Amino acid sequence: MIKGLYEAHLPVSNLEKSTEFYRGLGLELAIQYEKTAFFWIEKNVSWLGLWEGEQVRTSYHPSLRHxxxxxxxxxxxxxxxWLKEKGIIMREEFGFKPTEPIVMPDQAHAMVYFDDPDGNSIEFICKLNAEPETKPKMYLSDWEKERRN
Known part of the structure:
Protein backbone atom coordinates (compact mmCIF):
# COMPACT_ATOMS: atom_id res chain seq x y z
CA MET A 1 0.00 0.00 0.00
CA ILE A 2 2.48 2.72 1.13
CA LYS A 3 5.11 3.48 -1.51
CA GLY A 4 6.98 6.38 0.13
CA LEU A 5 6.62 9.78 1.75
CA TYR A 6 4.80 12.34 -0.38
CA GLU A 7 5.00 15.46 1.75
CA ALA A 8 6.36 17.03 4.90
CA HIS A 9 5.58 20.48 6.33
CA LEU A 10 7.43 23.13 8.30
CA PRO A 11 6.31 26.39 9.93
CA VAL A 12 8.11 29.58 8.86
CA SER A 13 8.01 33.19 10.00
CA ASN A 14 8.72 34.82 6.62
CA LEU A 15 7.65 32.90 3.52
CA GLU A 16 9.71 35.06 1.15
CA LYS A 17 12.93 34.54 3.15
CA SER A 18 12.27 30.80 3.51
CA THR A 19 11.45 30.46 -0.19
CA GLU A 20 14.86 31.95 -0.99
CA PHE A 21 16.56 29.58 1.49
CA TYR A 22 14.99 26.40 0.10
CA ARG A 23 15.58 27.48 -3.50
CA GLY A 24 19.21 27.91 -2.46
CA LEU A 25 19.23 24.26 -1.39
CA GLY A 26 18.21 23.38 -4.93
CA LEU A 27 14.51 22.69 -4.38
CA GLU A 28 12.12 23.73 -7.15
CA LEU A 29 9.12 25.83 -6.19
CA ALA A 30 6.01 23.90 -7.26
CA ILE A 31 3.28 26.32 -6.18
CA GLN A 32 2.95 29.32 -3.90
CA TYR A 33 -0.04 30.87 -2.20
CA GLU A 34 -0.24 33.91 0.06
CA LYS A 35 1.10 32.17 3.20
CA THR A 36 2.10 28.73 1.88
CA ALA A 37 4.64 27.37 -0.59
CA PHE A 38 5.32 23.85 -1.83
CA PHE A 39 8.73 22.77 -3.12
CA TRP A 40 9.45 19.62 -5.07
CA ILE A 41 11.95 17.39 -3.29
CA GLU A 42 11.65 14.94 -6.21
CA LYS A 43 9.51 16.39 -8.97
CA ASN A 44 6.06 14.79 -9.04
CA VAL A 45 7.13 12.39 -6.29
CA SER A 46 7.48 14.31 -3.00
CA TRP A 47 7.34 17.86 -1.75
CA LEU A 48 7.92 20.12 1.22
CA GLY A 49 5.25 22.55 2.38
CA LEU A 50 6.21 25.80 4.13
CA TRP A 51 3.51 27.52 6.16
CA GLU A 52 3.94 31.11 7.35
CA GLY A 53 2.29 31.66 10.69
CA GLU A 54 2.33 31.66 14.48
CA GLN A 55 3.15 27.93 14.62
CA VAL A 56 6.79 28.83 13.99
CA ARG A 57 6.90 29.69 17.71
CA THR A 58 6.33 26.02 18.58
CA SER A 59 9.43 24.76 20.38
CA TYR A 60 11.70 22.56 18.33
CA HIS A 61 11.44 18.83 18.75
CA PRO A 62 12.57 16.27 16.12
CA SER A 63 8.99 15.00 15.87
CA LEU A 64 7.68 18.47 15.03
CA ARG A 65 10.15 20.65 13.16
CA HIS A 66 12.58 18.35 11.37
CA TRP A 82 28.54 23.20 -0.21
CA LEU A 83 26.46 24.63 2.63
CA LYS A 84 29.19 27.11 3.60
CA GLU A 85 29.16 28.51 0.03
CA LYS A 86 25.47 29.24 0.61
CA GLY A 87 26.11 30.92 3.97
CA ILE A 88 24.75 27.94 5.93
CA ILE A 89 26.70 26.50 8.83
CA MET A 90 26.36 22.86 9.91
CA ARG A 91 25.49 22.47 13.57
CA GLU A 92 26.67 20.22 16.35
CA GLU A 93 24.51 17.15 16.91
CA PHE A 94 24.74 14.23 19.34
CA GLY A 95 27.78 15.95 20.91
CA PHE A 96 29.73 15.82 17.63
CA LYS A 97 31.31 19.02 16.34
CA PRO A 98 30.13 20.02 12.85
CA THR A 99 33.37 19.05 11.13
CA GLU A 100 32.13 16.19 8.95
CA PRO A 101 29.21 13.75 8.62
CA ILE A 102 28.23 11.60 11.60
CA VAL A 103 27.58 7.87 11.24
CA MET A 104 25.01 5.92 13.22
CA PRO A 105 26.34 2.36 12.75
CA ASP A 106 23.24 0.82 14.34
CA GLN A 107 21.18 2.30 11.49
CA ALA A 108 23.90 2.23 8.79
CA HIS A 109 23.26 5.91 7.98
CA ALA A 110 25.47 9.00 7.73
CA MET A 111 24.17 12.52 8.19
CA VAL A 112 24.80 16.24 8.73
CA TYR A 113 22.52 18.77 10.40
CA PHE A 114 21.82 22.47 9.96
CA ASP A 115 18.97 24.90 10.58
CA ASP A 116 16.75 26.88 8.25
CA PRO A 117 16.14 30.60 8.96
CA ASP A 118 13.45 29.73 11.55
CA GLY A 119 15.43 27.11 13.46
CA ASN A 120 13.72 24.15 11.80
CA SER A 121 16.10 21.19 11.83
CA ILE A 122 17.29 20.14 8.38
CA GLU A 123 19.27 16.99 7.79
CA PHE A 124 21.09 15.53 4.81
CA ILE A 125 21.19 11.75 5.22
CA CYS A 126 22.25 8.72 3.23
CA LYS A 127 22.01 4.98 3.70
CA LEU A 128 25.46 3.43 3.88
CA ASN A 129 26.39 0.35 1.91
CA ALA A 130 26.68 -1.71 5.09
CA GLU A 131 24.64 -3.73 7.51
CA PRO A 132 23.73 -2.14 10.85
CA GLU A 133 26.29 -2.74 13.60
CA THR A 134 26.03 -2.31 17.35
CA LYS A 135 28.61 0.47 17.69
CA PRO A 136 28.45 4.02 19.01
CA LYS A 137 28.00 7.04 16.76
CA MET A 138 31.21 8.23 15.09
CA TYR A 139 32.55 10.52 12.41
CA LEU A 140 32.35 9.25 8.84
CA SER A 141 36.15 9.29 8.48
CA ASP A 142 36.47 6.99 11.53
CA TRP A 143 33.79 4.65 10.19
CA GLU A 144 35.57 4.46 6.82
CA LYS A 145 38.92 3.70 8.53
CA GLU A 146 37.32 0.85 10.48
CA ARG A 147 35.89 -0.60 7.28
CA ARG A 148 39.30 -0.53 5.57
CA ASN A 149 40.93 -2.49 8.42
Whole structure:
Protein backbone atom coordinates (compact mmCIF):
# COMPACT_ATOMS: atom_id res chain seq x y z
CA MET A 1 0.00 0.00 0.00
CA ILE A 2 2.48 2.72 1.13
CA LYS A 3 5.11 3.48 -1.51
CA GLY A 4 6.98 6.38 0.13
CA LEU A 5 6.62 9.78 1.75
CA TYR A 6 4.80 12.34 -0.38
CA GLU A 7 5.00 15.46 1.75
CA ALA A 8 6.36 17.03 4.90
CA HIS A 9 5.58 20.48 6.33
CA LEU A 10 7.43 23.13 8.30
CA PRO A 11 6.31 26.39 9.93
CA VAL A 12 8.11 29.58 8.86
CA SER A 13 8.01 33.19 10.00
CA ASN A 14 8.72 34.82 6.62
CA LEU A 15 7.65 32.90 3.52
CA GLU A 16 9.71 35.06 1.15
CA LYS A 17 12.93 34.54 3.15
CA SER A 18 12.27 30.80 3.51
CA THR A 19 11.45 30.46 -0.19
CA GLU A 20 14.86 31.95 -0.99
CA PHE A 21 16.56 29.58 1.49
CA TYR A 22 14.99 26.40 0.10
CA ARG A 23 15.58 27.48 -3.50
CA GLY A 24 19.21 27.91 -2.46
CA LEU A 25 19.23 24.26 -1.39
CA GLY A 26 18.21 23.38 -4.93
CA LEU A 27 14.51 22.69 -4.38
CA GLU A 28 12.12 23.73 -7.15
CA LEU A 29 9.12 25.83 -6.19
CA ALA A 30 6.01 23.90 -7.26
CA ILE A 31 3.28 26.32 -6.18
CA GLN A 32 2.95 29.32 -3.90
CA TYR A 33 -0.04 30.87 -2.20
CA GLU A 34 -0.24 33.91 0.06
CA LYS A 35 1.10 32.17 3.20
CA THR A 36 2.10 28.73 1.88
CA ALA A 37 4.64 27.37 -0.59
CA PHE A 38 5.32 23.85 -1.83
CA PHE A 39 8.73 22.77 -3.12
CA TRP A 40 9.45 19.62 -5.07
CA ILE A 41 11.95 17.39 -3.29
CA GLU A 42 11.65 14.94 -6.21
CA LYS A 43 9.51 16.39 -8.97
CA ASN A 44 6.06 14.79 -9.04
CA VAL A 45 7.13 12.39 -6.29
CA SER A 46 7.48 14.31 -3.00
CA TRP A 47 7.34 17.86 -1.75
CA LEU A 48 7.92 20.12 1.22
CA GLY A 49 5.25 22.55 2.38
CA LEU A 50 6.21 25.80 4.13
CA TRP A 51 3.51 27.52 6.16
CA GLU A 52 3.94 31.11 7.35
CA GLY A 53 2.29 31.66 10.69
CA GLU A 54 2.33 31.66 14.48
CA GLN A 55 3.15 27.93 14.62
CA VAL A 56 6.79 28.83 13.99
CA ARG A 57 6.90 29.69 17.71
CA THR A 58 6.33 26.02 18.58
CA SER A 59 9.43 24.76 20.38
CA TYR A 60 11.70 22.56 18.33
CA HIS A 61 11.44 18.83 18.75
CA PRO A 62 12.57 16.27 16.12
CA SER A 63 8.99 15.00 15.87
CA LEU A 64 7.68 18.47 15.03
CA ARG A 65 10.15 20.65 13.16
CA HIS A 66 12.58 18.35 11.37
CA UNK A 67 13.02 17.26 7.76
CA UNK A 68 15.71 14.90 6.44
CA UNK A 69 16.64 15.01 2.76
CA UNK A 70 18.13 11.88 1.20
CA UNK A 71 21.45 12.54 -0.52
CA UNK A 72 24.23 10.43 -2.05
CA UNK A 73 27.28 9.63 0.10
CA UNK A 74 29.66 11.57 -2.15
CA UNK A 75 27.44 14.65 -1.87
CA UNK A 76 27.22 14.21 1.90
CA UNK A 77 31.02 14.24 2.10
CA UNK A 78 30.99 17.65 0.36
CA UNK A 79 27.99 19.02 2.30
CA UNK A 80 29.93 21.20 4.76
CA UNK A 81 31.65 23.18 1.99
CA TRP A 82 28.54 23.20 -0.21
CA LEU A 83 26.46 24.63 2.63
CA LYS A 84 29.19 27.11 3.60
CA GLU A 85 29.16 28.51 0.03
CA LYS A 86 25.47 29.24 0.61
CA GLY A 87 26.11 30.92 3.97
CA ILE A 88 24.75 27.94 5.93
CA ILE A 89 26.70 26.50 8.83
CA MET A 90 26.36 22.86 9.91
CA ARG A 91 25.49 22.47 13.57
CA GLU A 92 26.67 20.22 16.35
CA GLU A 93 24.51 17.15 16.91
CA PHE A 94 24.74 14.23 19.34
CA GLY A 95 27.78 15.95 20.91
CA PHE A 96 29.73 15.82 17.63
CA LYS A 97 31.31 19.02 16.34
CA PRO A 98 30.13 20.02 12.85
CA THR A 99 33.37 19.05 11.13
CA GLU A 100 32.13 16.19 8.95
CA PRO A 101 29.21 13.75 8.62
CA ILE A 102 28.23 11.60 11.60
CA VAL A 103 27.58 7.87 11.24
CA MET A 104 25.01 5.92 13.22
CA PRO A 105 26.34 2.36 12.75
CA ASP A 106 23.24 0.82 14.34
CA GLN A 107 21.18 2.30 11.49
CA ALA A 108 23.90 2.23 8.79
CA HIS A 109 23.26 5.91 7.98
CA ALA A 110 25.47 9.00 7.73
CA MET A 111 24.17 12.52 8.19
CA VAL A 112 24.80 16.24 8.73
CA TYR A 113 22.52 18.77 10.40
CA PHE A 114 21.82 22.47 9.96
CA ASP A 115 18.97 24.90 10.58
CA ASP A 116 16.75 26.88 8.25
CA PRO A 117 16.14 30.60 8.96
CA ASP A 118 13.45 29.73 11.55
CA GLY A 119 15.43 27.11 13.46
CA ASN A 120 13.72 24.15 11.80
CA SER A 121 16.10 21.19 11.83
CA ILE A 122 17.29 20.14 8.38
CA GLU A 123 19.27 16.99 7.79
CA PHE A 124 21.09 15.53 4.81
CA ILE A 125 21.19 11.75 5.22
CA CYS A 126 22.25 8.72 3.23
CA LYS A 127 22.01 4.98 3.70
CA LEU A 128 25.46 3.43 3.88
CA ASN A 129 26.39 0.35 1.91
CA ALA A 130 26.68 -1.71 5.09
CA GLU A 131 24.64 -3.73 7.51
CA PRO A 132 23.73 -2.14 10.85
CA GLU A 133 26.29 -2.74 13.60
CA THR A 134 26.03 -2.31 17.35
CA LYS A 135 28.61 0.47 17.69
CA PRO A 136 28.45 4.02 19.01
CA LYS A 137 28.00 7.04 16.76
CA MET A 138 31.21 8.23 15.09
CA TYR A 139 32.55 10.52 12.41
CA LEU A 140 32.35 9.25 8.84
CA SER A 141 36.15 9.29 8.48
CA ASP A 142 36.47 6.99 11.53
CA TRP A 143 33.79 4.65 10.19
CA GLU A 144 35.57 4.46 6.82
CA LYS A 145 38.92 3.70 8.53
CA GLU A 146 37.32 0.85 10.48
CA ARG A 147 35.89 -0.60 7.28
CA ARG A 148 39.30 -0.53 5.57
CA ASN A 149 40.93 -2.49 8.42
Missing amino acids: VAFRVELEDLKKAKE
